[in-house]
Amino acid sequence: MTTTTETTPAGGPAATDASPVRTAPRSAARRRRLYQWLFVAPAVLYLLAFFGFPLVRNILMSFQEFTPTTYFTGEAPFNGLDNWRAVFSNELFGDALWQTVLFTIGSLAGQFTIGLALAVFFTRRFPLSGVVRAVLLLPWLVPMVVSAVVWRRIMDEDHGVLNSFLKTLGLTGDGVPWLSSPSVALLSAVLVNIWIGIPFNMVILYGGLQEIPREVYEAAALDGAGPWRTFRSITLPMLRPVVTVVLVLGFMSTIKVLDLILALTGGGPADSTQTLGTMTYQLSFMQLDFGQGAVVGNVLILVSAVFAVLYLRVNRAQSGQGK
Amino acid sequence: MAGPRRRIPVSALALTLAGATVAGGLTACAAQPDPGTVTVLNSATDTAEHSANQDFFDACAEPLGLRVKQISVPADQVATKALRMASSDSLPDILELDGSELSQFAETGGLRPLPETGFDAEGFSDSAVSLGSYDGVQYGVARSVNSLALIYNTTMLAEAGLEPPTTWEELRSTAAELTGGSTYGMAFSASPNADGVYQFLPFFWSAGGDEAQLAEGTGGQQALQLWKDLVDDGSASRSVVNWNQQDVNDQFVSGRAAMMVNGPWQVPVLSAQDAVDWAVASIPVPQAGQDPVPPIGGTVMTVPKNSDTERERNAGAILNCLNSQENQLAWGERVNNVPTRAEAAQAYRELHPKLAPFADLVATARSRTAEVGTRWPMVGDALAGAFQSVLTGRATPEQALNRAAQQAGE
Numbered sequence: 001m002t003t004t005t006e007t008t009p010a011g012g013p014a015a016t017d018a019s020p021v022r023t024a025p026r027s028a029a030r031r032r033r034l035y036q037w038l039f040v041a042p043a044v045l046y047l048l049a050f051f052g053f054p055l056v057r058n059i060l061m062s063f064q065e066f067t068p069t070t071y072f073t074g075e076a077p078f079n080g081l082d083n084w085r086a087v088f089s090n091e092l093f094g095d096a097l098w099q100t101v102l103f104t105i106g107s108l109a110g111q112f113t114i115g116l117a118l119a120v121f122f123t124r125r126f127p128l129s130g131v132v133r134a135v136l137l138l139p140w141l142v143p144m145v146v147s148a149v150v151w152r153r154i155m156d157e158d159h160g161v162l163n164s165f166l167k168t169l170g171l172t173g174d175g176v177p178w179l180s181s182p183s184v185a186l187l188s189a190v191l192v193n194i195w196i197g198i199p200f201n202m203v204i205l206y207g208g209l210q211e212i213p214r215e216v217y218e219a220a221a222l223d224g225a226g227p228w229r230t231f232r233s234i235t236l237p238m239l240r241p242v243v244t245v246v247l248v249l250g251f252m253s254t255i256k257v258l259d260l261i262l263a264l265t266g267g268g269p270a271d272s273t274q275t276l277g278t279m280t281y282q283l284s285f286m287q288l289d290f291g292q293g294a295v296v297g298n299v300l301i302l303v304s305a306v307f308a309v310l311y312l313r314v315n316r317a318q319s320g321q322g323k
Numbered sequence: 324m325a326g327p328r329r330r331i332p333v334s335a336l337a338l339t340l341a342g343a344t345v346a347g348g349l350t351a352c353a354a355q356p357d358p359g360t361v362t363v364l365n366s367a368t369d370t371a372e373h374s375a376n377q378d379f380f381d382a383c384a385e386p387l388g389l390r391v392k393q394i395s396v397p398a399d400q401v402a403t404k405a406l407r408m409a410s411s412d413s414l415p416d417i418l419e420l421d422g423s424e425l426s427q428f429a430e431t432g433g434l435r436p437l438p439e440t441g442f443d444a445e446g447f448s449d450s451a452v453s454l455g456s457y458d459g460v461q462y463g464v465a466r467s468v469n470s471l472a473l474i475y476n477t478t479m480l481a482e483a484g485l486e487p488p489t490t491w492e493e494l495r496s497t498a499a500e501l502t503g504g505s506t507y508g509m510a511f512s513a514s515p516n517a518d519g520v521y522q523f524l525p526f527f528w529s530a531g532g533d534e535a536q537l538a539e540g541t542g543g544q545q546a547l548q549l550w551k552d553l554v555d556d557g558s559a560s561r562s563v564v565n566w567n568q569q570d571v572n573d574q575f576v577s578g579r580a581a582m583m584v585n586g587p588w589q590v591p592v593l594s595a596q597d598a599v600d601w602a603v604a605s606i607p608v609p610q611a612g613q614d615p616v617p618p619i620g621g622t623v624m625t626v627p628k629n630s631d632t633e634r635e636r637n638a639g640a641i642l643n644c645l646n647s648q649e650n651q652l653a654w655g656e657r658v659n660n661v662p663t664r665a666e667a668a669q670a671y672r673e674l675h676p677k678l679a680p681f682a683d684l685v686a687t688a689r690s691r692t693a694e695v696g697t698r699w700p701m702v703g704d705a706l707a708g709a710f711q712s713v714l715t716g717r718a719t720p721e722q723a724l725n726r727a728a729q730q731a732g733e
Contacts, residue, residue, distance in 0.1 A: 071409040072433040268515035269564040
């Protein structure tokens with residue numbers, strides 16, 4: 001009988017009765033998951049379309065013979081490592097890489113030091129401090145190309161304001177060949193970029209300084225700490241998360257420099273201000289060799305990615321400490 | 324297991340949807356063109372130039388029962404814009420490229436040889452034909468062309484009792500004599516881009532330099548040495564390595580340069596000011612009696628291949644009309660360039676004696692791509708590297724050219 005009860009038609013209804021009870025939570029969970037995915041989908045699609053696709057495309061392109069013909073025929077034959085070999089054997093690549101490193105380190109060091117000094121300076125309240133701070137933001141508001149063109153005039157060897165000023169002070173007899181000597185031009189580009197980057201560093205660091213509680217400083221003062229000691233033992237450590245943000249963001253925007261250099265020196269004189277950015281531009285859009293341009297672009301992406309990972313790690317470690 | 328299995332279809336569906344949207348968008352972009360409208364891609368972004376162009380197009384299109392629509396983008400973006408259009412199969416009926424870009428486009432096989440569009444190629448100067456040709460086939464036509472000449476400050480030369488120099492030796496001595504105070508005797512552009520290369524070519528070629536064999540012969544070295552000497556003498560500013568042709572003109576107009584190398588496109592600016600009086604002379608040559616070999620520049624109109632031959636024929640008909648003798652002359656006068664029909668050039672010469680040296684120079688001028696074709700961008704870049712490293716003292720002319728030859732992939 002037991003077997004019959006199990007196989008009787010009555011067992012059918014029992015089973016169908018049971019199934020809604022068992023599947024109801026499952027389909028609800030499914031639906032919930034579906035909703036979750038629907039909410040995530042726009043972000044995922046956006047990332048795939050505007051970051052994933054170009055990235056993959058750029059990597060693929062660096063292994064292809066991608067020339068103007070490709071646009072007409074749609075054919076870009078794979079050529080293995082030819083593009084990579086051509087770029088790495090190009091003397092300019094080594095120079096451009098080294099100059100990019102110098103430019104980035106020089107710019108970040110200058111921007112950060114001066115930005116931090118100004119931020120600390122402005123934490124003290126004094127008459128017109130707000131106005132002066134606002135004026136210091138101006139370089140940030142001026143489009144990069146405009147700044148570069150103006151600086152090009154300022155740094156003109158014969159008639160530039162900068163040399164006239166230095167001559168009046170008696171600091172130089174002949175005038176400094178700011179943009180016309182290969183040994184000075186990169187330094188000039190760094191100086192201009194520092195000028196452009198100071199406001200960003202100052203604003204973010206100033207914001208960070210506001211977050212440090214006054215009481216800590218008061219306690220330090222009671223303990224007899226001098227200004228330098230206070231700065232080293234309180235300001236810097238408590239500012240560390242903000243410092244990381246400023247430096248990493250600064251790094252990302254500095255390493256890919258293109259517009260400033262193009263408008264200031266065009267990569268010259270004698271390639272002394274070529275960076276990876278200008279080299280990509282030249283290969284892809286002047287020589288129309290998109291494959292080789294993509295190789296340099298990939299190197300840039302790789303370097304940026306390494307620093308982005310470092311940044312995320314540091315960030316995670318810091319938020320871990322916070323808890 | 325249900326989770327992951329569920330995930331795939333949802334995202335797959337979303338992706339398909341996104342794909343469909345993108346595809347839909349693209350087909351919308353490549354909408355069927357109007358058969359009565361001829362489209363043109365050019366660099367006439369300047370309002371005055373754009374409308375002047377439109378007047379010529381309209382005058383030519385109307386009798387044919389057509390309309391012309393111009394799409395204008397900045398000059399340095401025409402090539403990349405055209406490539407994007409090519410990839411979506413939406414190229415215009417007439418594509419106006421810089422002469423130095425023609426080879427790269429012709430090589431793709433995307434351009435129609437002009438004679439096949441019904442274009443009549445008779446009566447043009449040889450240099451103009453070579454500017455529009457690749458591998459012996461004419462793909463483009465220039466309505467007018469430019470070149471480089473020596474433009475000098477007549478007052479300064481008269482005060483010093485000097486004639487415009489005709490040889491390199493005279494150029495050096497004249498420039499040195501004219502230098503004084505805040506004025507340099509000579510100005511030229513040696514910027515590391517197309518401007519500087521364009522200005523180096525008349526010296527390089529006149530001395531017998533060969534862009535296909537940069538390290539061969541001594542012509543190239545002599546040309547580099549001349550530029551270096553001018554800067555070392557103090558007759559030209561060390562800043563020439565940063566100056567584009569516009570900067571050079573600014574220096575001249577402000578009286579800081581007594582002579583300059585420049586092209587006819589500066590004429591509107593030069594005519595609009597009355598601070599300096601100017602005149603045009605031919606480019607100095609290495610030895611007296613030689614013919615200068617300046618570069619020929621300008622834009623060429625091409626006809627991209629179209630599955631609809633009717634459209635190609637329409638484009639060809641418009642090109643024929645734009646290049647009639649009267650239209651060429653009128654256009655040449657409008658843009659201060661020399662018409663490419665021999666007879667129109669002659670008429671232009673008589674009407675504008677002040678610019679006659681340009682008309683003469685164009686006759687012996689050479690196209691940058693005639694010899695090296697699609698390799699020109701690399702060769703030009705190598706040349707720029709050469710004069711920049713010589714002018715900044717990083718290399719001797721010989722070293723610079725050896726390196727340039729290597730860079731150009733010889």
